Amino acid sequence: MRLAALLAFVLSAVAAQAYEVSVKGVRIVDPWTPATLRLPLGNAVYMTIVNETGAPLRLTGVRTDVARAGTLHHTVTADDGVARMLRIVEVEIAPREVLRLEPLEMHVMLTALDAPLTEGNTFPLTLIFREVGEVTVDVMVKRATAQRPRPRP
Numbered sequence: 001m002r003l004a005a006l007l008a009f010v011l012s013a014v015a016a017q018a019y020e021v022s023v024k025g026v027r028i029v030d031p032w033t034p035a036t037l038r039l040p041l042g043n044a045v046y047m048t049i050v051n052e053t054g055a056p057l058r059l060t061g062v063r064t065d066v067a068r069a070g071t072l073h074h075t076v077t078a079d080d081g082v083a084r085m086l087r088i089v090e091v092e093i094a095p096r097e098v099l100r101l102e103p104l105e106m107h108v109m110l111t112a113l114d115a116p117l118t119e120g121n122t123f124p125l126t127l128i129f130r131e132v133g134e135v136t137v138d139v140m141v142k143r144a145t146a147q148r149p150r151p152r153p
């Protein structure tokens with residue numbers, strides 16, 4: 001019983017540490033990217049986006065100073081088993097719905113980075129929503145091996 005209580009406390013402490021930004025009913029939780037060991041052609045950014053507004057929310061683009069371009073990508077595995085990334089012009093999130101950008105799924109793609117991304121650093125990324133305008137978050141650069149999807153709460 002005491003162990004269970006302690007575990008619950010630890011879990012709530014971990015949950016409380018999750019970085020998030022909330023603007024006009026748009027909540028962005030835990031934006032992160034894997035560290036790059038050398039200068040990559042592109043690097044993916046992941047996060048959870050919660051639409052707490054009562055209306056559909058459309059993500060139409062991203063902007064950052066650390067790369068020449070930022071686009072929305074989806075990963076599609078073809079019949080031949082080869083995974084390809086397709087560019088998405090716009091993503092709609094229904095009211096009260098959650099959009100998870102995660103490895104091998106939808107992600108923000110940064111191309112032509114100015115410098116390698118070092119573990120432990122953060123950089124600002126601006127998300128552009130048609131309905132609420134711009135929301136800027138700090139993306140945490142995590143360990144390069146942190147590629148595996150996180151367990152869903």
Ligand SMILES: [Cu+2]
Nearest residue numbers: 044073085109
């Ligand atoms: Cu991509």
